[in-house]
Amino acid sequence: MGWGDLGAFGEPSKETPNLDQMASEGMLFLDFYTANPLCSPSRAALLTGRLPIRNGFYTTNAHARNAYTPQNIVGGIPDSELLLPELLKKAGYTNKIIGKWHLGHRPQFHPLKHGFDEWFGSPNCHFGPYDNKATPNIPVYRDWEMVGRYYEDFHIDLKTGEANLTQIYLQEALDFISRQQASQQPFFLYWAIDATHAPVYASKHFLGTSQRGLYGDAVREIDDSVGKILKHLQKLNISENTFVFFTSDNGAALISAPRQGGSNGRFLCGKQTTFEGGMREPAIAWWPGHIPAGKVSQQLGNVMDLFTTSLSLAGLQPPSDRQIDGIDLLPAILQGQLIDRPIFYYRGNEMMAVRVGLYKAHYWTWSNSWEEYSKGIDFCPGQNVSGVTTHTKEEHTTLPLLFHLGRDPGEKYPISFASAEYQGAMERISNVVQQHRVTMVPGEPQLNVCDKAVMNWSPPGCEKLGKCLKPPESEPQKCIWSH
Amino acid sequence: MGWGDLGAFGEPSKETPNLDQMASEGMLFLDFYTANPLCSPSRAALLTGRLPIRNGFYTTNAHARNAYTPQNIVGGIPDSELLLPELLKKAGYTNKIIGKWHLGHRPQFHPLKHGFDEWFGSPNCHFGPYDNKATPNIPVYRDWEMVGRYYEDFHIDLKTGEANLTQIYLQEALDFISRQQASQQPFFLYWAIDATHAPVYASKHFLGTSQRGLYGDAVREIDDSVGKILKHLQKLNISENTFVFFTSDNGAALISAPRQGGSNGRFLCGKQTTFEGGMREPAIAWWPGHIPAGKVSQQLGNVMDLFTTSLSLAGLQPPSDRQIDGIDLLPAILQGQLIDRPIFYYRGNEMMAVRVGLYKAHYWTWSNSWEEYSKGIDFCPGQNVSGVTTHTKEEHTTLPLLFHLGRDPGEKYPISFASAEYQGAMERISNVVQQHRVTMVPGEPQLNVCDKAVMNWSPPGCEKLGKCLKPPESEPQKCIWSH
Numbered sequence: 027m028g029w030g031d032l033g034a035f036g037e038p039s040k041e042t043p044n045l046d047q048m049a050s051e052g053m054l055f056l057d058f059y060t061a062n063p064l065c066s067p068s069r070a071a072l073l074t075g076r077l078p079i080r081n082g083f084y085t086t087n088a089h090a091r092n093a094y095t096p097q098n099i100v101g102g103i104p105d106s107e108l109l110l111p112e113l114l115k116k117a118g119y120t121n122k123i124i125g126k127w128h129l130g131h132r133p134q135f136h137p138l139k140h141g142f143d144e145w146f147g148s149p150n151c152h153f154g155p156y157d158n159k160a161t162p163n164i165p166v167y168r169d170w171e172m173v174g175r176y177y178e179d180f181h182i183d184l185k186t187g188e189a190n191l192t193q194i195y196l197q198e199a200l201d202f203i204s205r206q207q208a209s210q211q212p213f214f215l216y217w218a219i220d221a222t223h224a225p226v227y228a229s230k231h232f233l234g235t236s237q238r239g240l241y242g243d244a245v246r247e248i249d250d251s252v253g254k255i256l257k258h259l260q261k262l263n264i265s266e267n268t269f270v271f272f273t274s275d276n277g278a279a280l281i282s283a284p285r286q287g288g289s290n291g292r293f294l295c296g297k298q299t300t301f302e303g304g305m306r307e308p309a310i311a312w313w314p315g316h317i318p319a320g321k322v323s324q325q326l327g328n329v330m331d332l333f334t335t336s337l338s339l340a341g342l343q344p345p346s347d348r349q350i351d352g353i354d355l356l357p358a359i360l361q362g363q364l365i366d367r368p369i370f371y372y373r374g375n376e377m378m379a380v381r382v383g384l385y386k387a388h389y390w391t392w393s394n395s396w397e398e399y400s401k402g403i404d405f406c407p408g409q410n411v412s413g414v415t416t417h418t419k420e421e422h423t424t425l426p427l428l429f430h431l432g433r434d435p436g437e438k439y440p441i442s443f444a445s446a447e448y449q450g451a452m453e454r455i456s457n458v459v460q461q462h463r464v465t466m467v468p469g470e471p472q473l474n475v476c477d478k479a480v481m482n483w484s485p486p487g488c489e490k491l492g493k494c495l496k497p498p499e500s501e502p503q504k505c506i507w508s509h
Numbered sequence: 510m511g512w513g514d515l516g517a518f519g520e521p522s523k524e525t526p527n528l529d530q531m532a533s534e535g536m537l538f539l540d541f542y543t544a545n546p547l548c549s550p551s552r553a554a555l556l557t558g559r560l561p562i563r564n565g566f567y568t569t570n571a572h573a574r575n576a577y578t579p580q581n582i583v584g585g586i587p588d589s590e591l592l593l594p595e596l597l598k599k600a601g602y603t604n605k606i607i608g609k610w611h612l613g614h615r616p617q618f619h620p621l622k623h624g625f626d627e628w629f630g631s632p633n634c635h636f637g638p639y640d641n642k643a644t645p646n647i648p649v650y651r652d653w654e655m656v657g658r659y660y661e662d663f664h665i666d667l668k669t670g671e672a673n674l675t676q677i678y679l680q681e682a683l684d685f686i687s688r689q690q691a692s693q694q695p696f697f698l699y700w701a702i703d704a705t706h707a708p709v710y711a712s713k714h715f716l717g718t719s720q721r722g723l724y725g726d727a728v729r730e731i732d733d734s735v736g737k738i739l740k741h742l743q744k745l746n747i748s749e750n751t752f753v754f755f756t757s758d759n760g761a762a763l764i765s766a767p768r769q770g771g772s773n774g775r776f777l778c779g780k781q782t783t784f785e786g787g788m789r790e791p792a793i794a795w796w797p798g799h800i801p802a803g804k805v806s807q808q809l810g811n812v813m814d815l816f817t818t819s820l821s822l823a824g825l826q827p828p829s830d831r832q833i834d835g836i837d838l839l840p841a842i843l844q845g846q847l848i849d850r851p852i853f854y855y856r857g858n859e860m861m862a863v864r865v866g867l868y869k870a871h872y873w874t875w876s877n878s879w880e881e882y883s884k885g886i887d888f889c890p891g892q893n894v895s896g897v898t899t900h901t902k903e904e905h906t907t908l909p910l911l912f913h914l915g916r917d918p919g920e921k922y923p924i925s926f927a928s929a930e931y932q933g934a935m936e937r938i939s940n941v942v943q944q945h946r947v948t949m950v951p952g953e954p955q956l957n958v959c960d961k962a963v964m965n966w967s968p969p970g971c972e973k974l975g976k977c978l979k980p981p982e983s984e985p986q987k988c989i990w991s992h
Binding site: 029030033035036037038039040054056057236237238239241242283284285289290291292293294322324384407408409410411430431432433434435436438439 | 512516518519520521523537719721724725766767768772773774776807867892893894914915916917918919921922
């Protein structure tokens, strides 16, 4: 989902009454970012509070390439990483993940080995259907064991776009919340549904209801579901004890537009890129009785802050033995403070850009290769900013391209290198970057090796269902990441 | 001002608290249009309820060219046109225009000859400063006579961007409203300020206060002024008897961005074009006690509707002796009805596009000429949709380019000519267009002839001020309209 997909963020069909109301009852963040313009690294960053370059969710197979956890990925979240649910456990929290895990699907990466107490969902994206010969269909887990596979036991009709997944995930959430409320246990629910990811789907009730087509149907279903979760908290009388945060893991995938892709508002390009469209996210914090209603924050935020902020809410300190990139947003959320902090825009192993205040400096620019672009793969459809949305990887490290995101949120007008404004802003930014680089110790890259043998052939529980498949011979190879 | 310039419409700095509050207390229109992507024709349409092609505010000097009323224009609003204030007079209204008139500056076009009782403002844009030799500075009128000239008696500092004009126009509005309330007279106030038009200005109090630069300062001053006007109505206890509508006369002028130009959100291109960015406008209706608070309307609206709606509010019928294009929006505003009606997108003498429901068909596409574009004049900076934002005037009358504005508000993905969707939508649209063409009787074009002799050399009242200038010999010529 992209920054521009909610009514509260200016989507011209304004079809998200529940999320808009959540914003009007809570705090809307205008300058909230993901840690990476792609799913897996973004989610790893959220749960570790650390940039993907630190927690290993990146590749060194090629320079500045996006990577994630497809079925044949060998790596996953290292045991050495401390995940939010692991830490929350110490404060008595019960932790559940519903939906897409995406931090590795081999046994050692199972979410219940990394702090979660419950899981209902899948380890990978709902791509498919596959033939179960060259490639197995993606399993759906309940806790330790698979309970079926996408396209087999969990239907997704690619022709009509119909699937009940969001409804199933919603019911899981409501049930979990009810149980936790009944047991008076504090809980952490990571509701990581995979709608609106392509292939886009919605349940029958929502199909054809949006002006925006199938993608809009999916957004409407998410909106409706969030509304039901919030109402459930209120009905159970625990809304004033429950902090809720809504955001997305990357910008809208414009390559799937218009039928399957969303909107990044007026921002440049989309998912896969380090332009604003790829990394600025819709974000809403909700906590009745604590967050004053209808506030708007210009605090620079990041999904990694949800790690530190959640710990703070639970009365816990973040780990002191490692670099944590997330900051505690509570002073911004509860007292309206503005905390000075930079935003780093990474693509794989490269820091492409950095934001300090309203200035954003691009040290590298790249949309995708000419080779890909000529095949019709376009991360910036209809947009073309000369020298900015480049199809060759352009280095600007000695003279970064500088934009003022206040008067030029669309990154269209680089500030003149000769101007006093450029000199002043870059001096400040250079210091921030230098400090960042000095303390940067990259983690072991987890997204370098692929092997068809590690696919979801025989997940635990497959025997009971008669759904075990025979894996091929192991043939580890460098993964190919094309952009 | 463009669709995307208000916080309520997703401007990412969200700096318009007063207009956003106006929307939350009233009705926000998401699909509201101007009648022309340029100032004079748009304003003529608003005050006559008729398309510029009917009321004469267009040119036939060249095909599909934008035209307006610069200082050397010979034409203006014809006496045969019935303006909103002329009609409101019959219901006892006192009518005032504050700000830019723009319907012709020769004596016969004076606003007090066309129904207004009072005027404070200028006949033309605040371009300048001029030398008063080749070109006179623009006069500012109080009622029948000029009281000074821009850049001489009304300062605009182009270097700092400082000018008090919006404050002066605000005070005029507050004074007029107070007087009307005291005299218990119904009134029509046309607050037609010329901020945010380039050269952009703001008063000292607002300079440097916006994240968005000088343009944002101007928006903030307008926002603050609207807030003061609404509060004034409330203080005087007449807010429940006063219908207020906020909109703009064309999309943001992207050629002036980023320092002097605004935002059309995610819409394509800007002012001068018939893409959504040129003609879809921010629009808010406010009438406490009558319009339910916080409503959002998807009624297709047009500035021309303000003519018919205002008459309806005053208990008057629109003229029956001529074609009126504006519709009465009250059923949409007060009862939430959705009235089926098309939107026509004209550029000069050509119908470029038409919207019916969520479909928009382009019969002609053009941004501007290669000749202009190569000089750096760009109405679509950073945007380029192949075959759509064309720099040659492209005719599509036999096979219009069709877009679905729900799933593709950015006009990036033309619907396949071969699809059933195309066939179905075009059948409906063709009927609408045919009916429109059959009943179209173009008015006498007013914007064809230019003459330096008709400039504001010696406006009435110049003698008292010693500001009369000697006009040159009359040399009527065809006006040159380059886009």
